[in-house]
């Protein structure tokens with residue numbers, strides 16, 4: 001299933017050698033601002049990457065897995081992508097994070113398209129969900145540009161603060 005190679009990015013398994021870059025952007029408050037994940041210390045991050053490197057199958061019903069978004073030129077880790085498959089296998093969800101120095105160059109959109117092809121090509125998922133905080137302009141634009149359609153908004157909470165999230169979906173039947 002992996003690696004999947006695009007012009008600028010490659011989606012691949014996480015690897016031990018990604019640890020320093022993973023910790024660097026995951027500790028960047030700008031990158032973490034609208035994300036629900038907690039910052040990990042070095043030991044926890046090492047264990048997390050080791051788990052993601054070997055988990056089989058990659059897309060397991062009822063589980064999230066994090067895959068690497070790396071440079072297709074030198075394989076350097078640029079960010080990561082979370083993929084989830086529902087228990088019944090009909091719904092997937094994805095979320096992407098890129099380090100600040102990798103943003104704004106069309107890499108996220110390419111990674112999203114590769115990931116959607118991967119999910120539709122290797123699972124029975126009928127829809128892929130993307131969720132973004134309404135203040136996260138980059139993420140809202142990214143989902144729309146990747147062909148996702150707005151479905152609804154929900155109120156939620158992050159760090160004890162009320163937030164509003166926008167839900168987007170890409171249907172299998174939307175695919176050419």
Ligand SMILES: CC(C)(COP(=O)(O)OP(=O)(O)OC[C@H]1O[C@@H](n2cnc3c(N)ncnc32)[C@H](O)[C@@H]1OP(=O)(O)O)[C@@H](O)C(=O)NCCC(=O)NCCS
Nearest residue numbers: 095096097098103104105106107108109137138139141142
């Ligand atoms: C969301 C994120 C992955 C986008 O990455 P990116 O590399 O900037 O995205 P791309 O360069 O592929 O651009 C995709 C589209 O988003 C637009 N975009 C990027 N940053 C933007 C911003 N700050 N405001 C508005 N639009 C923006 C681009 O212009 C492009 O649209 P276009 O093709 O119409 O020009 C990145 O900002 C990020 O990692 N943010 C922190 C983590 C996060 O919040 N992730 C979302 C949670 S699901």
